[in-house]
Each structure stands twice: as C-alpha cells, then as structure tokens.
Amino acid sequence: MSNQDPNLSKVLRSWEVDVPASPRFNAEVWAKIEATREAPLSVAAFLGKRLGIPVRFFRWALPLTACLTLVVAAAAGVSIGALRTNHSLNDRMAAAYVRTIDPLQMTVDRHP
Amino acid sequence: MKKRLAGFLILVLAVAATAFGLTCYLSSRKAEDQWTWLRREFRLSDAQYTRILALHEAYQPICADHCNRIMAMQERMAELEKSGAKTSPDYVAAQEEWQAITRECNRATMEHLEKVAKEMDPAEGRRYLDLMVPRVSRRDHRGASEVQ
Numbered sequence: 001m002s003n004q005d006p007n008l009s010k011v012l013r014s015w016e017v018d019v020p021a022s023p024r025f026n027a028e029v030w031a032k033i034e035a036t037r038e039a040p041l042s043v044a045a046f047l048g049k050r051l052g053i054p055v056r057f058f059r060w061a062l063p064l065t066a067c068l069t070l071v072v073a074a075a076a077g078v079s080i081g082a083l084r085t086n087h088s089l090n091d092r093m094a095a096a097y098v099r100t101i102d103p104l105q106m107t108v109d110r111h112p
Numbered sequence: 113m114k115k116r117l118a119g120f121l122i123l124v125l126a127v128a129a130t131a132f133g134l135t136c137y138l139s140s141r142k143a144e145d146q147w148t149w150l151r152r153e154f155r156l157s158d159a160q161y162t163r164i165l166a167l168h169e170a171y172q173p174i175c176a177d178h179c180n181r182i183m184a185m186q187e188r189m190a191e192l193e194k195s196g197a198k199t200s201p202d203y204v205a206a207q208e209e210w211q212a213i214t215r216e217c218n219r220a221t222m223e224h225l226e227k228v229a230k231e232m233d234p235a236e237g238r239r240y241l242d243l244m245v246p247r248v249s250r251r252d253h254r255g256a257s258e259v260q
Binding site for chain 2: 077093094
C-alpha cells in the first residue's frame with residue numbers, strides 16, 4: 001500500500017466518524033485540570049489531604065473565608081455598637097430618672 | 113499577595129466600622145423617655161410598673177418640699193455670704209440646718225429607691241439599686257458654696 005494510493009485517499013476523505021458528544025465533556029476536562037493544579041493554600045491542601053476532600057473544592061475556600069470574615073466583622077461592629085449604645089443610654093436614662101427624685105440635683109439645676 | 117491581604121484587612125475594618133457607626137446612629141434615633149426605658153430595662157410587668165408609678169407620684173410632694181427647703185436655705189446662706197457674715201453664728205447655724213436638710217433628702221431619696229426596688233423582681237431590684245444609688249447626690253458634709 002502506498003501513501004499515494006488514490007483509492008485510500010478517496011476513502012479517507014469520505015470517511016465520517018459519528019461519535020456522540022459527551023454532555024459532561026467540559027466538566028470532565030476542568031476536573032482533570034483542577035486535579036493537576038496545585039492547591040492555592042498549603043493549609044487547604046493539607047486539610048484536603050487529611051479530610052479526603054478533592055483539591056478542586058478548595059477553589060472556593062479562599063472566597064468563602066473572605067466572605068465569612070466580612071460577615072464576622074459586620075456582626076462584631078453591630079454587637080459592639082449595640083453594647084456601647086445601650087451602656088450610654090442606660091447612663092443617660094438613669095441620670096435623668098434620678099434627677100426627678102433627688103431634690104439636691106433639682107436645686108442644682110435651678111440654682112443660678 | 114501582601115498588598116491584597118492589606119487591602120482585604122482594610123476592607124474588613126471598614127465593614128466593622130460602618131456596622132458600628134450605623135448601629136450607634138440608628139440606636140440614638142430611637143426616642144424613648146425615662147419611664148419607657150425603666151419599664152423595658154428592668155422588665156417590669158404592668159402591675160409592677162403601675163405600683164412604681166404610684167410610688168413616684170406619692171414621692172413627688174415630699175421631693176418638692178425638700179427642694180424648696182434646700183433652695184430657701186441656699187438663698188439665706190448666699191445672702192449671709194454677700195453681707196460678709198460667713199463666720200457669724202447665723203451662717204454657721206444656717207449651714208448646719210442645710211446639712212440637716214440634705215441628710216434628710218438623701219435618706220428620703222434612698223428610701224424611695226429601696227421601695228421602688230422592692231416592687232421589682234429581686235435580681236432586677238438589685239440591678240436598679242446598683243445603677244441608681246451611685247447617681248444620688250451626697251453632700252452631707254459639704255457647705256452650700258460647694259453645690260455646683
């Protein structure tokens with residue numbers, strides 16, 4: 001058989017392969033890429049290895065940690081703000097209340 | 113990497129500061145009078161609140177009487193001071209009387225606080241006294257000129 005065989009060339013040109021497209025083709029390719037990629041954080045890689053979690057899931061670890069940190073920061077800000085406001089409100093209200101029952105403070109308020 | 117981490121830390125601080133500021137601002141806008149506050153802060157039931165309000169109303173004339181007596185005595189002492197009689201027996205007598213009135217006022221105020229505390233649940237009553245007692249004026253041993 002020769003490379004120049006005209007019959008073969010003709011057959012090859014007319015040859016069509018009917019392979020059904022895999023619906024998970026893209027996902028499988030990305031999974032292979034992720035599997036060969038190094039873990040973004042050594043801690044993540046360590047935990048992944050220890051817990052048997054595939055490295056590709058650690059793709060979300062960093063953004064998830066960042067979001068959680070922001071949520072915790074907001075919650076801390078709200079808590080400290082509420083504590084501080086409550087403390088100063090108690091101070092103000094208690095002082096106002098005592099002024100209505102303490103004649104000495106009333107005379108100080110009225111004294112020129 | 114360090115730059116990104118620093119930027120993120122600044123963002124975290126900014127979020128915490130904004131949350132803190134917003135909480136303070138929104139809480140300070142809540143309009144509440146001292147009675148609403150007292151009721152909420154010491155978890156008073158309707159019955160407790162009514163009894164405490166009645167105690168307060170009953171105490172008001174006593175308080176006003178003390179207030180008038182203190183003011184009268186302060187005016188008398190101020191007049192004596194103006195006329196240069198600060199070392200006179202009259203001034204000393206007025207000062208002693210002023211001290212006696214302030215002691216009486218203190219005693220009456222403390223008794224009122226204790227009566228109110230007794231109307232509350234025991235733990236709330238203790239908390240009420242802890243919060244209020246340090247705010248009551250104590251001028252038993254001071255002269256009128258020291259009243260600020």
